[in-house]
Amino acid sequence: MSYRIVYDHVAVHFPAQTLRPHFDHYGFHADQFLLFELGGDNNLYLGRSGKTRVRSWSLIGAGQDWEVMRGIVGFAAACEGGGMRFATASRTQAESYIRRCRGILGSALTPDGFGLAGMSATITLRATPAALSAWKKERVKELSDRLAPDQDGEELVWTLSPLRDPLHAALFFAFRYLDDTPLYNIARVHGPEYDTTPVLKRVPCDAFVREDA
Secondary structure (H helix, E strand, O other), X not given: OOOEEEEEEEEEEEOHHHHHXXXXXXXXXXXXXXXXXXXXXXXXXXXXXXXXXXXEEEEEEEEXXXXXXXXXXXXXXXXXXXXXXXXXXXXXXXXXXXXXXXHHHOOOEOHHHHHHOOOEEEEEEEEOHHHOOHHHHHHHHHHHHHOXXXXXXXXXXXXXXXXXXXXXXXXXXXXXXXXOOOHHXXXXXXXXXXXXXXXXXXXXHHHEOOOOO
């Protein structure tokens, strides 16, 4: 039976006060997070050797901590049927997966720390104004006024680098609802995929969010 193997997690913390100056209309009354997961299918291998499984990083959560965890609870259901497990386990309980992700949010990196970990991510938001409600069309115009989109047929496309540009981070968190594509399909994430040491054990202390931040 095919199942997903989870190898590692990394979270990034964006304090509200660092986002607010870039888009004060949204408010940003609470801190925002991105949660990334390194995983792959158990029956996909590199090359012909059949020894190393294919794995890649994905964005699996975005928003306030409770929003991220709400999505994680949904993913965790796959553990119950044996559809997902940690790389070091023959079976993973849903509660264990949820607990791990909650702990990762509590050990989040700064955006700069994400780069120090050798990781990068770009996010692509797409919207087709003709298919949207009047209210969403106004939001598309608002986003377009702040960051000019590219055009792909009738679609408007914004390519964002939220880990490198605070404005892009603010715009992503404020307007991500315009694109209802699953998170893992709108982000391109690059990072160490085959190192046996977890990312959080390889980054310097100053890559983490300070408790007094």
